[in-house]
Amino acid sequence: MEVLFFYLVALVAVLSGLIVVTAKSPVNSALALVNTFFCLAVFYVMLHAPFMAAIQIMVYAGAIMVLILFVIMLLNMGVEPHKKPTHIAWGAIGGTLVLLVSILFIQRGDTARAVGNISKDVVLREGHTALIGKAMFVDFLLPFEIASILLLVAIVGAVILAKKEV
Amino acid sequence: MNAELLSLSNAPWLYIGAMLVKILVVFGVTMGIVAYATWAERKVIGHMQTRLGPMLTGWHGLLQPIADGIKLFFKEDIIPSQASRVPFILAPMMILIPSLITIAVVPFGTDLVVNVGGKAYAIPLQITDLNIGILYILAMAGLGVYGITLAGWSSNSKYSLLGGVRASAQMISYELAAGLAIIAVFMLSETLSMREIVLQQSGSILDWYVWKQPLAFVLFLVTGTAEINRTPFDMPEAESELVSGFCTEYSSMKYALFFMAEYANMIVVAAIMATLFLGGWAGPTPWGPVNLLGKIFAFMFFLMWIRATFPRVRYDQLMKLGWKVLLPLALANILVTGIVVVLQQ
Amino acid sequence: MENLVQMALQNVNMAAIMPSLVLCCFGMFLLMINVFMPRGKTTAASLISLLGLAVTFVVTLRAWNHPELGFAGHVALDNFATFFNVIFLIAAFLTVLMSDDYLHREGYPVGEFYPLVLFTTAGAMWMASGTDLMTVFLGLEVLSISLYVLAGLFRGQLRSNEAGLKYFLLGAFSTGFLLYGTALLYGVAGTTNIADIGFYLSAHGKMLQNPMTIAGMLLLAVGFLFKIAVVPFHMWTPDVYQGAPTPVTAFMSAGPKAAAFAALVRILILGLGGLQADWSSLLWMLAVLTMFIGNVTAIYQTDIKRMLAYSSIAHAGYALVGLVAANAVGISGILFYMLAYTFMNIGAFAVLVLAGKQGEDNLTLEGFSGFGYKRPFLGVAMSIFLFALMGIPPTAGFAGKFYIFAGAINAGYIWLAILGVLNSAISLYYYLRVMVYMYFREPQEDYGWVRMNPGTVVSIVLAIVGVLYLGVVPGKIMEMAKMALF
Numbered sequence: 001m002e003v004l005f006f007y008l009v010a011l012v013a014v015l016s017g018l019i020v021v022t023a024k025s026p027v028n029s030a031l032a033l034v035n036t037f038f039c040l041a042v043f044y045v046m047l048h049a050p051f052m053a054a055i056q057i058m059v060y061a062g063a064i065m066v067l068i069l070f071v072i073m074l075l076n077m078g079v080e081p082h083k084k085p086t087h088i089a090w091g092a093i094g095g096t097l098v099l100l101v102s103i104l105f106i107q108r109g110d111t112a113r114a115v116g117n118i119s120k121d122v123v124l125r126e127g128h129t130a131l132i133g134k135a136m137f138v139d140f141l142l143p144f145e146i147a148s149i150l151l152l153v154a155i156v157g158a159v160i161l162a163k164k165e166v
Numbered sequence: 167m168n169a170e171l172l173s174l175s176n177a178p179w180l181y182i183g184a185m186l187v188k189i190l191v192v193f194g195v196t197m198g199i200v201a202y203a204t205w206a207e208r209k210v211i212g213h214m215q216t217r218l219g220p221m222l223t224g225w226h227g228l229l230q231p232i233a234d235g236i237k238l239f240f241k242e243d244i245i246p247s248q249a250s251r252v253p254f255i256l257a258p259m260m261i262l263i264p265s266l267i268t269i270a271v272v273p274f275g276t277d278l279v280v281n282v283g284g285k286a287y288a289i290p291l292q293i294t295d296l297n298i299g300i301l302y303i304l305a306m307a308g309l310g311v312y313g314i315t316l317a318g319w320s321s322n323s324k325y326s327l328l329g330g331v332r333a334s335a336q337m338i339s340y341e342l343a344a345g346l347a348i349i350a351v352f353m354l355s356e357t358l359s360m361r362e363i364v365l366q367q368s369g370s371i372l373d374w375y376v377w378k379q380p381l382a383f384v385l386f387l388v389t390g391t392a393e394i395n396r397t398p399f400d401m402p403e404a405e406s407e408l409v410s411g412f413c414t415e416y417s418s419m420k421y422a423l424f425f426m427a428e429y430a431n432m433i434v435v436a437a438i439m440a441t442l443f444l445g446g447w448a449g450p451t452p453w454g455p456v457n458l459l460g461k462i463f464a465f466m467f468f469l470m471w472i473r474a475t476f477p478r479v480r481y482d483q484l485m486k487l488g489w490k491v492l493l494p495l496a497l498a499n500i501l502v503t504g505i506v507v508v509l510q511q
Numbered sequence: 512m513e514n515l516v517q518m519a520l521q522n523v524n525m526a527a528i529m530p531s532l533v534l535c536c537f538g539m540f541l542l543m544i545n546v547f548m549p550r551g552k553t554t555a556a557s558l559i560s561l562l563g564l565a566v567t568f569v570v571t572l573r574a575w576n577h578p579e580l581g582f583a584g585h586v587a588l589d590n591f592a593t594f595f596n597v598i599f600l601i602a603a604f605l606t607v608l609m610s611d612d613y614l615h616r617e618g619y620p621v622g623e624f625y626p627l628v629l630f631t632t633a634g635a636m637w638m639a640s641g642t643d644l645m646t647v648f649l650g651l652e653v654l655s656i657s658l659y660v661l662a663g664l665f666r667g668q669l670r671s672n673e674a675g676l677k678y679f680l681l682g683a684f685s686t687g688f689l690l691y692g693t694a695l696l697y698g699v700a701g702t703t704n705i706a707d708i709g710f711y712l713s714a715h716g717k718m719l720q721n722p723m724t725i726a727g728m729l730l731l732a733v734g735f736l737f738k739i740a741v742v743p744f745h746m747w748t749p750d751v752y753q754g755a756p757t758p759v760t761a762f763m764s765a766g767p768k769a770a771a772f773a774a775l776v777r778i779l780i781l782g783l784g785g786l787q788a789d790w791s792s793l794l795w796m797l798a799v800l801t802m803f804i805g806n807v808t809a810i811y812q813t814d815i816k817r818m819l820a821y822s823s824i825a826h827a828g829y830a831l832v833g834l835v836a837a838n839a840v841g842i843s844g845i846l847f848y849m850l851a852y853t854f855m856n857i858g859a860f861a862v863l864v865l866a867g868k869q870g871e872d873n874l875t876l877e878g879f880s881g882f883g884y885k886r887p888f889l890g891v892a893m894s895i896f897l898f899a900l901m902g903i904p905p906t907a908g909f910a911g912k913f914y915i916f917a918g919a920i921n922a923g924y925i926w927l928a929i930l931g932v933l934n935s936a937i938s939l940y941y942y943l944r945v946m947v948y949m950y951f952r953e954p955q956e957d958y959g960w961v962r963m964n965p966g967t968v969v970s971i972v973l974a975i976v977g978v979l980y981l982g983v984v985p986g987k988i989m990e991m992a993k994m995a996l997f
Binding site for chain 3 (some may be wrong): 028138141143152159
């Protein structure tokens with residue numbers, strides 16, 4: 001049952017991903033991307049990570065993609081002109097190669113099993129949100145704080161580059 | 167005898183049956199309120215402006231929503247030739263669905279205990295209790311903006327586009343302040359589950375979070391009104407400047423869907439306000455659903471009252487209010503709450 | 512709840528991040544000060560940022576031989592990090608010194624320039640002291656985002672726009688590689704801590720041949736090699752170096768390059784030491800390619816900034832040789848070389864800052880005809896820096912190359928050392944050509960626009976002192992570089 005559901009959502013996610021790159025109109029691309037994010041959120045729920053799922057939708061689908069749509073609409077971007085077939089051929093060759101290599105890697109690759117101390121049982125017992133909070137504010141406190149400096153720098157940069165007069 | 171919480175594992179058929187009944191009842195009640203909210207709004211505003219409102223269809227116009235529904239249903243469904251068809255058709259649904267599925271996490275009463283085959287099962291009066299309930303609501307509210315934005319863009323008309331652009335800017339700005347305002351509540355409740363939050367306020371009226379977080383309550387009241395695009399924040403529609411904003415080009419049932427979404431959104435915001443700040447179904451009367459519905463109606467009346475009273479704000483005032491007043495206030499509220507929480511430990 | 516706060520506080524060790532903390536405080540203070548400054552006046556901001564860098568310098572030097580760990584294994588202020596921190600601070604100091612007059616001359620007196628330089632430096636520090644892939648990544652992002660903005664600072668100039676945008680797009684792409692590599696290594700080892708990855712891989716030998724480990728290593732390397740500007744990830748360098756404001760180019764060629772080397776060395780040696788056979792053969796080829804392509808392409812350049820860009824690619828190749836050797840002499844050679852390169856390259860760019868007209872239209876070889884006669888001090892300074900870049904004794908460049916190639920020979924990479932020396936010989940051509948133009952051509956202009964403003968002159972003098980000191984008595988610094996190894 002769960003596996004079937006996974007494949008269904010995965011199919012939708014991959015199809016939406018394909019539409020993102022193939023759609024002619026940027027708005028359709030953006031919408032398909034929203035759909036992909038939504039499917040990712042479903043995967044998070046299936047991995048017992050509802051907090052991540054909610055954040056995924058709030059931040060990516062609810063804020064970032066709306067801003068992207070906003071920009072697309074303001075710029076009034078038209079339909080992309082037809083591409084030269086040579087690009088498509090090169091893209092197809094490159095894509096096939098990447099696919100082959102990834103299949104090889106997936107087949108021979110091996111991940112560390114249960115290395116960390118956060119297993120499904122721990123998640124169910126302590127609660128996923130609490131674990132994320134602990135990771136963020138105890139173990140990864142420094143990266144969390146650096147991220148705030150990063151955002152500050154990004155804001156300052158955006159203002160400098162975009163303001164009418166400095 | 168201790169009642170066991172009903173789940174898919176201990177009594178599958180009863181669980182599925184109870185679930186279906188809950189979903190149908192909640193959906194039915196919501197749609198009923200939506201229908202009669204249109205009537206109520208016209209009546210309330212009418213009387214406030216010393217008019218009578220609808221009087222002809224049925225006793226005091228009580229059949230008016232049904233007549234409106236039938237009329238809209240039989241109208242010609244026009245899709246402008248220059249519109250982008252798929253987004254144009256999808257947009258009304260994308261507005262209504264997020265607001266309807268949001269109601270799933272709102273608790274509306276104490277557990278109902280039923281005896282089946284000699285065993286007692288507790289059925290929670292809530293469709294589902296997510297442990298991140300309120301984040302789910304915020305996430306779904308965030309998705310609602312797509313409907314309006316797309317409706318505005320796909321109509322290929324300048325009024326619609328302006329409405330859509332305003333909607334996306336406004337909703338993103340106020341979503342932030344709304345989210346920050348209720349964070350202060352979670353800092354006190356230490357849970358995101360709607361059910362738990364209600365249980366914590368169930369002692370007496372004095373346990374309601376509105377007394378501990380008055381600023382958050384006011385902030386959420388304002389941002390909630392802006393999130394659902396009600397007057398005085400109805401910039402996306404703004405009938406006096408943008409004809410009808412994002413729904414200018416819509417007709418027939420698609421147009422009706424926008425209206426249903428607006429009232430469904432009012433119900434959702436009212437239910438969240440009631441649950442987070444006013445004790446939800448707990449108190450003042452012993453009947454849970456009655457309490458919740460009473461609070462929802464009171465809040466909806468309040469929104470109609472505002473609509474009859476206040477003029478629309480200007481767009482730059484709207485942005486200034488959101489970013490320069492509400493957001494800093496919400497942040498300051500979090501800071502103060504944090505200090506108090508730490509000091510109390 | 513309560514014990515969470517305590518747990519969080521237990522991990523906090525302010526001493527371990529003190530240098531970057533001081534820099535960030537000065538940066539934020541400057542951002543606030545800028546609000547109250549009259550528009551177009553940035554001298555005060557530049558002085559405050561110089562003060563901030565000096566204070567940080569003192570704080571950094573106090574950490575020498577007093578290693579501090581902290582934040583649950585996310586940061587280690589060991590001698591290695593301190594040595595690199597000193598390099599970043601010197602680069603930032605020399606850059607800020609030459610910037611004030613330049614920004615006024617070019618008509619973009621933007622007060623936010625200085626806080627951004629401070630934040631960039633702080634980002635570089637996190638890269639050098641980060642012992643967790645997450646910290647290193649976020650440090651890299653702080654560094655990069657500030658640099659994108661600084662590169663595109665001259666909004667009215669198309670070249671600067673191009674530089675900013677190109678750097679941003681390619682940089683974002685390379686960051687993606689870096690993150691993907693981090694994710695794969697996390698999948699392999701179950702941790703992002705660099706040392707723990709190393710322990711895990713040495714305990715589970717068969718994971719070393721796992722394609723996922725190798726893919727993770729390759730992707731991580733791509734991310735850093737892009738910042739170092741190693742062939743084939745060097746395409747952005749000439750355009751960005753040419754288009755960016757000259758002081759920014761000066762900083763970009765020294766600071767981020769050293770930071771990326773610091774992170775790469777720490778990750779490859781500590782985390783992926785078990786894969787040394789794989790990465791050293793890969794870096795061997797890249798080092799040779801980088802030296803040849805950088806040097807040969809530089810010969811064909813007529814714009815001096817562009818030529819220095821290709822020369823900086825070639826120098827990345829030399830430094831990479833030390834990493835291929837991966838022995839004590841080679842790695843400490845990298846540290847020494849980065850310090851030496853900071854002095855000589857920023858010095859050369861400082862001369863360009865003075866020699867350029869408004870709008871930077873005089874930085875071609877032709878434009879330097881007879882420059883050495885008309886402006887003797889700048890001519891001599893430029894010659895010293897060019898000699899250093901060539902690797903002629905008694906300058907820092909010679910000592911640096913000497914240590915790096917000695918390391919390569921010790922490790923048995925004799926051919927690599929020979930190719931490196933051969934490349935130095937190639938580079939003589941284009942460096943000497945600048946001097947030929949400066950001293951053996953008739954002056955076309957009288958260079959009346961050159962204003963010897965004190966900041967830039969001090970910066971040039973400091974760079975000359977550094978180049979000569981490192982060249983004449985390299986032993987002491989080299990000893991410190993050896994002490995800096997982990």
